[in-house]
Amino acid sequence: MPRYAMVIDTRRCISCMACVVACKAENDVAPAHFRTRIREEISGTFPDLRAETRSELCNHCDNPPCVYNCPTRASYKNEETGMVLLHKNKCIGCKACIAACPYDARYVDPVKGVVDKCTFCDHRIAAGKQPACVATCVGGSRVFGDLDNPNSSVSILLRQHPSEVLLAGAGTEPRVFYIKHYRTPR
């Protein structure tokens, strides 16, 4: 069974927002709502500045508080693929999952009145495509694949470079990994 994950190479992200726009079109995300975002952090003072740019999305956590807090089992973890998904027809819109997610990855769809979030584009995966944001990532920063396949690009990247997850301390065991620097000295 595939264990899907995303690896985000922050060095290569040039905050172009292509992923953000593509995701919205692909997934019919309502205006002013987003399933993925770009975070730019600049530290230091002129002229000694450092920048980090990264995209963020649902981490498809292996220990997902959003799922645990859902009273109707509308939010669930697909045990086969590891994707954290939603049965929208079961959602009452109580927003407990939103409160439970440390990553602010969820939102209420103002039109459908149910909660929504990144699905890892499961419908595209099922059709043999890459997630929309990955397919259109100009910087080649977002990489998607199967952790169980040692030859997948995610596995290779994770072997090659040190990686981290966001808010490791929250104990959510994310499946989105960030590469912030490369292993071999530059």
Added chain:
Amino acid sequence: MKNFCSRRQFLKISGATAAGWAMASALPPWQMLSAAEIAAAEGRYVATYCEMCFWKCGAFAKVVADKVVKLEGNFLHPHSRGVLCGRGNGGLGLLYDPDRLKAPLIRTGERGDGKYREASWDEALSLVAEKMGKLATDYGPESLALFTHGSATSHFFPLVKAYGSPNVAMPSFAQCRGPRVAAYDITTGSDIGSPERLDMANSKMVVLLGSHLGENMHSSQVQDFTQAIGNRAKIVVVDPRFSTAAGKADYWLPIRPGTDMALLLAWTHLILKNHWYDAAYLEAYANGLEEMIGQYDEYTPEWAAKETDLSPAVIIETAQLMAKNAPAVALHPGRHVTWDGQDVQRSRAIIILQALLGTWGRKGGIYLASKAKLPPLPAGKAYPKPGRPALNRGGYPFAGGEGVTNVVRASTLSGQPYPIKGWFVSGTNLLAALPNPDETRAAIKQLDFLVAVDMMPTDTVVHADVILPECSYLERHDSIAQLRGRDLRLSIRQPAIEPLYNSKPGWWIAKELSRKLGLEAYFPWQTYAEKLEEDCLAWDIDFDELKEKGVVLIPNSENAYIAPGNPPVFKTASKKIELYSEELELLDFDPLPRYVRNEQPQADEFRLLYGRSPVHTFSRTVNNPVLNELFSENELWLNPRPAAKLGLKNGDYVALVNQDHIKKGHIRLKVTERIREDCVYMVHGFGLQSERLSKAFNRGVSDQELISKYVVDPIAGTTGMRVNFVRLQKEA
């Protein structure tokens, strides 16, 4: 960014963006669709190429129930390689922008007051034809000028030429690449091309002078740049602002604006002095090294450090690095290079460095263009010879074929050398594109007639006497794009859906006008699809394959790099790179780039800098609902120290007053360490004044309105625009 929108607003555009709406509406509303069900609503995919900017990326439009629901990159296309940028993805926002021009409009009020009435195509086109006819009798056909940019050019350029005017002008020359085109022409005999043939994906070092790749978003070029980052190439970014690219750099050189020439000359000095140049390469392919020796002695790093406000050490270090990594150094020539009126010479300084390092034709430097050829198309009816010589180059020796917009504008104002009385404007927003818009407005006042072909009621468009609504690139055919890079590929644009509203393709507008003007012989086909098919026949291309795949490859066996039997071709007089330009010398210009100091701001002034947002293309996308959502108004970047001195804080609104006392209000401050203390920066394209643009109207400030001063480059006639200084005033 902060953006809240009402439900009603949402419903307006939701139909456009919704991937599964067609399906969704067939189901009871309470039954939520899962993404998988949405995917089941498989649409058809139509191959086309993007027109959200001029890079022409290959795309597929996914169409479900006559709605374009998604755009995707075409893998076969060398400019997109399967990837679309944010704007490319946001093409849907243009297609379904509720503010689009929906029917031909005829002016009813004063020019510029925005009062129009709807008209039929027949009436509108008859009026245009009548005016053009009158113009030809009153002043001669040369008195009509065509301002154009982008795909529309291929329809209206032939029309205007057939009508008898040679006076075409595109902002892509005099406000953009002009100086670079001229400099390459002078130095290497041919341009570096668009896409620039930089081999960044194989470079060991990338040097950017003001090229803010990432914010300057040309898909494949940015892909190459991030590939270079991934390859751990050394990145040097010279920019007064900590751009996105600077954030990726090993060396950020926060140069004093307007002093890049000093840095380039110091680098040249070091390379010459230390014999870091590629002697064998120069021996084989360049002329003028001897003449250079001794000419650069004064340009020491210490001298340049004072000019540029950089340290001598960093200048030396970066020069050393270039020498070490040569020839796999991608020294970017820049694209929008109309900075200070000395732009051809600065471009030449870059090209000379490229040559000294031996990068032209070398792996990791500049690859060679494919020499693949297409059979010529059968000649159409010959255009009439204009009665008077073209005025659109203004006598500048290296003004290019794209014309010099500012020269045409000046002739309109002065009536010299002969009057320009009519403007045909398609695909360019002159008020945003040309410096000193007051001059543009004054010129417009002089006109007998102004017709605009556009999709959006932008500022220039709402000055027109007749507005002809073109449909968007997703609803029409356009000419086949010839993409010459490592190989030659052809790419097709074809409609994904029928034109919305009462809009029409550019080709149809041109052809109908030609009929009314009695010029239909120049448009000898019924539909553009028919013409494209004929072109393909002549080129021996499978039209069906092109339609289906969007791209076809013209096979050739060229090598991208210099190799035995694959020498570089320089179309200069000497057939070599001309480091020292006798051509320029003959025309009384400096044969070698020299340093002339630019004016610097007063103590309380800031140099006005501008650039790109990755999600916008100039003024054309500001109203696009999808992109506007991400970036709805431009901000003024200001360093915290001057901000503190002025008592300004992040988020304050300020007005700007330039050296000519032009005041433009209401721009939000972004107080940031990311910029030097002597300049301010904003994204170009905002502050639009057309009230018909509901999302863009009066949002942010137009850099152009503050660029009342510009310095014309005497070599190419191009307009240096980063020569304006502003003071800041706090607003309530």
Added chain:
Amino acid sequence: MEVTVTGLNALAFPHMHIWDWRVALYLFLGGLSAGLAVMAAVLHLRKNGELVEGEAASWIAPLCVPVVLGLGMLFIFLDLEHKLNVYRLYLTVQPLSPMSWGSWGLLAFFPLSALFVLATLPERLYGWLMLDSLRNLARRLTESVRIIAFINLLMGIFIGIYTGVLLSSFVARPLWNSSILPVLFLLSALSAGAALMIIVSRSLAAKLFFTKLDIFLIAAEMTVLPLFFYGQYTSSSAHRASILPFFAFTHEYLWFGSAIILLGVIFPFALVLKLLEIREGHVTALTPAVLFRMNLSAALVLLGSAIVRFAFVYAGQLSHYL
């Protein structure tokens, strides 16, 4: 550090705003009904039911429980984004979701509190019961009123804790993510319940009894509240930052600063009033002045309890890690 985020949901920006006054009100009313159920049960269980004699609160208080609870549930229902699906709550049990066991708990609590109403309703009011069978049931229940009271007491404590656990289970929200929060909410629910008892009860004995009880509860609450802040302060930086809104006293956090000041005034003031009452060595009849004082201090406690819910619901949503 300069941080720019493009693509934040309106919900999370400028501050996350998942839950609003409806949820705060629900937590307050839910807590109040729970506290009231406990206190009503105590009334019935205390001193072998001595306090019940001639005390209208013995049936009014139980009657208030489902009413207040129903009102509270109405507000949480109003907060649901997809009300049509609400039945889904009862097609599954999610032991990890406090929202799930809360909804089941409320489902159980409601009929139990109704039984309590029937069991305590005086016979002269049986006319209110429309059906004979209801009247019979009421009559029979009256016999086991103390068992029912006891069950309601347990149920009340459960619901009282649940309203706090609901928030404290969110690791993502450092302000809420404290095990002291359920204790605080329970204490606050109980003291609110006692306060309401003071208002609805008639007899001096009952009033005094609940006043004494309330003194302990308020004192406990006043101990736990600073402990809570202390715990947050000494915890992770996110936890520490989470209490900032209460102590920053800036324009941005005006409401939270005011809430803290208010609580700092209300509780001690109510406490002093109550201490005065029991100190006074009471006269036989309640003068209007004494009555006013008692009701005032009770009202203050109720207000304080509401402020706690509102302040915590809103401030918790400002707190996060990223």
